[in-house]
Amino acid sequence: AMAGVVRAVGAADYLGQAAAGGEVLSQAQTRAARQQRHAQGAPEHRGAPDVRHTPNLSLEKRLAAQRIAQDLLERVSTLTDLGLGYLALERSTPTLSSGELQRLRLATQLGSQLFGVIYVLDEPSAGLHPADAQALFEALQRLKAAGNSVFVVEHDVQTMRRADWLVDVGPAAGERGGQVLYSGPPAGLAAVEASQTRAYLFAEQAPARRTPRQPRDWLRLEGITRNNLKNLDAAFPLGCFTAVTGVSGSGKSSLVSQALLELVGAHLGKVAGGEEAPQLDLEDDEPQSSGGRVSAGLEQIKRLVQVDQKPIGRTPRSNLATYTGLFDQVRKLFAATPAARERGFDAGQFSFNVAKGRCSACEGEGFVSVELLFMPSVFAPCPTCHGARYHPETLAVTWQGLNIAQVLQLSVEQALPVFAQQPGIRRALQVLRDIGLDYLRLGQPATELSGGEAQRIKLATELQRNARGATLYVLDEPTTGLHPRDVDRLLEQLDKLVEAGHSVVVVEHDMRLVAQADWVMDIGPGAGDQGGTLVACGTPAHVATQRNSRTAAFLAQALAGN
Ligand SMILES: [Zn+2]
Incomplete structure (x- = not known):
């Protein structure tokens, strides 16, 4: 405007x-x-x-x-x-998503006419509709043409194909990664067998086209009013995997992450998985609420779960094992050993969050903070327990030859054979492995996990719970920051949820994932005032043929296996 x-x-x-x-x-x-x-x-x-x-x-x-x-x-x-036309000029920068902020910085650089600069961008295409990613790519080309170098960390296959030079790091994650597998023009990667990227870059693994599921019923929302959505009616299929698409600012997140969550959540009580309300700035507007109502299908849903990329905990006291509930079972195992019974140790003895068996010097943190005058304090390993987090007496108790601190050091992959005879623990570990997190340590602090990892841990925890009544899962751009290989794993997990009778709604830009959905709802056609309407909905194959949809052409490409 x-x-x-x-x-x-x-x-x-x-x-x-x-x-x-x-x-x-x-x-x-x-x-x-x-x-x-x-x-x-x-x-x-x-x-x-x-x-x-x-x-x-x-x-x-x-x-x-x-x-x-x-x-x-x-x-x-x-x-x-750069696809930021929908932002209000008065929008305060802390309320921008990291992707929006990155593109805003990029816009500043484009106007600067500097040359000889090296620009480093971390996943600039994250959260971008393919149409917006095209504009971003052109912006990067302008930087290059002006005499600069652009280094980009990227998961988007289209961006990889267009690069002048490609560096592939791997082969796998965590301890099994860390090597430069290839460095050269993109075409040369085809010869590198160890590369997991290769398969996606050269389309050897075109996703198998599958027959979309039939909706079991419909969840109907009427008169939705939120941001640029004006009196919109929308129907979400139940028992299906639904992808909601649209360019940035089209209103798809307003529809799913705001209106759908609020309207359905209001009937079911609290939204599970959602964090506490974000703290509001004084400058922010009054928190908005969504207008509209649920007119049908509500009786088919027992739970509503939002699986987002927010951290699973804010302190190192929360970790993979504690969040998934796996640690409770491990501690019971330790408490049941003869050595523990002899000493009168219960499960609480093996928690680093309880004053019983943990190291008293660092209170179970494993490190101490060293206060420096006029400088930020630094963290050093605890001089008493040397990072083990436990009292020596607690560490004297072993299970399968490992003490509790050593168990927390195991990766998911290493822990599987150790707990092979413990069905509960084994199942939790298997789900984590299936979702591609086998490289994480059981004691990996929540603060060290990426948003994508946190999201998959939440999903894994949900998958274990399972039969808790029909659930509606809502995910906002779950593939952000994921390698195509990990997107496939995520898709498998979402599929399992739908197979188990649940419904999944994702807001998504990754057309490979959208092509695998049962139902697609395209919001737009443009951003802001030019958006907010339901442009097309139906099976992926149907939406791909709709001329007025900006998503259609990209979806058609993905369906063709490109
Ligand atoms: Zn200590």
Whole structure:
């Protein structure tokens, strides 16, 4: 909208237009206007005779206005090119997503006309609709053409294909990764057998087309009003895997992560998995709520679970084992050993969060913070337990030759044979392995986990719980930050949830995932005021043929296996 206002002034023929329109004041009119302003209390600028003495809309003023407008227009159009046209100018930066902030910084750089700079971008295409990713790619090309180098960490296959140089690191995650497998032009990666990226880059693994499931029933929402959604009606199929698509700012997150969650959540009580309400800035608007109602299908849903990428805990006291409930079972095993019984140790003895058996020097943290004057404090391993987190007496108790600290050091993969005879623990470990997290240590602190890892741990925990009544799972861009190999694993897990009778709704940009959905809802067609309507819905194959959908062409490509 801003661009529209400024464009008229910035246009090349603005100078002529204004003069022809008779809007330029004569000398006498200017003097009269100045006296009038002065009479109302405005300064007369007698000491600086040149100030304000140019007539209204004089050539000088028009030139100045045009200069400012053109500069403004360039900045604004860079923002719209990068898919940020929907942001309000007054939007405070802390409320932006990390992807939006990164593109905002990029826009600043594009206007700077620097050269010889190395730009490093971490997943710039994350959270971008393929149409917006195209604009981003062109922006990066402009940086390159201006004489800069651009280094990008990226999961998007299209971006990889277009790179001038490709570095593949792996082969797997964690301890089984860390090697540079290939460095060269993209085509050369085809010869590197150890690369997991290779298979996706050269489309050897075109996803198997599958027959979309039939909806068991429909969850109908009517009169949804939220942000740019105006009195929208939408129906979500139940017992299906639904993907909601649309360009950035089209209203898809308003529909799913706000309206759907709030309207259904209001009937079911609290939304499971959702964090406490975010702290509001004083500058923020009043928290909005969604208008509309659920008109059908509610009786088919017993639970509503939001699986997001927020951390599973904010302190190192929460870790993979504690969050998944696996640690409770491990501690019971230790408490049941003869050595523990002899000493009178219960399960609490083996918790680093209870004062019983943990190291008293570091209170079970494994490290101590060293306060430095005038400097941020630093963390050092605890001098008493050397990072083991436990009291020596607790560590004297072993199970299968391992003490509790050593168990926490095991990776999921290493722990599987150790707990092979313990069905409960084994099942939890197997789910973590299946979801591609076999490289994580059981004691890996929550603070060390990425958003994508946290999300998959939440999913794994849900998969274990299972038969708890029909559940509606809502995920906002679950593939953000995931390698295509991990996207496939995620898809398998989501499929299992649907097979178990649950319903899954994802907001998604990854067309490989969208192509595998049972049902697609495309919101748009554009962003902001140009969006907010249901452009197309149906099976992926159907939506791919819709001409007015900006998603269709990209979805058709994905369906064709590209
Ligand atoms: Zn200690």
